[in-house]
Amino acid sequence: MPIKIIGVSGSPLPDSNTDRALQIALAATGHQTEFIKLSDLSLAPCNACLGCIATNSCVLQDDGIKLAEKVFKANGLIIAGWTPYSTIDSRTKTFMERLYPLRHRHGLMAGKAGAAIITSAIPPGREGLPAAAELGVGAIENYMLEEGMKFVGSVKVAGNVPCVRCGDTGQCSVSGLKMIFGHAATPSEVGINSLEESPATIAALERLGSEVGAAVYG
Numbered sequence: 001m002p003i004k005i006i007g008v009s010g011s012p013l014p015d016s017n018t019d020r021a022l023q024i025a026l027a028a029t030g031h032q033t034e035f036i037k038l039s040d041l042s043l044a045p046c047n048a049c050l051g052c053i054a055t056n057s058c059v060l061q062d063d064g065i066k067l068a069e070k071v072f073k074a075n076g077l078i079i080a081g082w083t084p085y086s087t088i089d090s091r092t093k094t095f096m097e098r099l100y101p102l103r104h105r106h107g108l109m110a111g112k113a114g115a116a117i118i119t120s121a122i123p124p125g126r127e128g129l130p131a132a133a134e135l136g137v138g139a140i141e142n143y144m145l146e147e148g149m150k151f152v153g154s155v156k157v158a159g160n161v162p163c164v165r166c167g168d169t170g171q172c173s174v175s176g177l178k179m180i181f182g183h184a185a186t187p188s189e190v191g192i193n194s195l196e197e198s199p200a201t202i203a204a205l206e207r208l209g210s211e212v213g214a215a216v217y218g
C-alpha cells in the first residue's frame, strides 16, 4: 500500500486561502494525498452515546463513517480550519469529534503523522485581542496529542476579516476591521489578503508538508 496523507479543510468558501494553504502543504509531502472539503459532506457532531466502543465505528448514519475509515487507512492527516468567533470552526470540530470511534481500546490513530493549518483574521500574538490562531491550532493539536499522533507542527495563515467582503464603507460600529486594525481602518485600506502574496507563509507550508511526509516513516 502506498503511503497516503489526507488533508481536511473546514473552510466552506470555494478555493479559499485555507484550502489553498492545505493544498500547498499536501503537495510538499511527497506522498499520495487526498484533499477533502468538509462542506461537501454531511456530518453531525458526536452524540456522546459511546455506541462506537465495540465496533470502532459511529452509529450516526452520515458521511462521518466513511470519512473516519479513510482517515484510519491513511498514514498522515493535515487538518486546516478557520476561526469564526476566534476559535476552531464547527465543521473542523465536528470532524475531529467524529474520529472519536477510532480511539476506543485500540488507539487506531496512534503513531500517525499530523499537522495543523489555521487561517485567522486576527494576527497571531496580538495583545488585547482574542488569540484566534493559537486557539485554532490548539484545538487541532490537542486532538492529535490525545490520540497519540506524531504532531509535527502548524502554520498560521493570515486570513480575511469578513467585513472586507460585506460592502460596508467603514461606518459599521461592530466592525472587526476596527477591532483588529484600529478605529480609522476602512475595508478598502485593509484589502483582501491572498496567501500567494506571502512567500514566507508558502515556504512554511511547504516545510510543514515535507515534515509530515518525513514523519510517516517513524
Ligand SMILES: Cc1cc2nc3c(=O)[nH]c(=O)nc-3n(C[C@H](O)[C@H](O)[C@H](O)COP(=O)(O)O)c2cc1C
Pocket: 011, 013, 016, 017, 018, 019, 082, 083, 084, 085, 086, 087, 119, 120, 121, 122, 123, 132, 133, 158, 159, 160, 161, 162, 193
Ligand atoms: C463569519 C466570519 C467570522 C469570522 N470571525 C473571525 C474571528 O472572530 N476571529 C478571527 O481571527 N477571524 C475571523 N474570521 C476570519 C476567518 O477566520 C478566516 O481568516 C477567513 O474566513 C479565511 O478566509 P479566506 O480563507 O478566504 O482567507 C471570520 C470569518 C468569517 C467569514
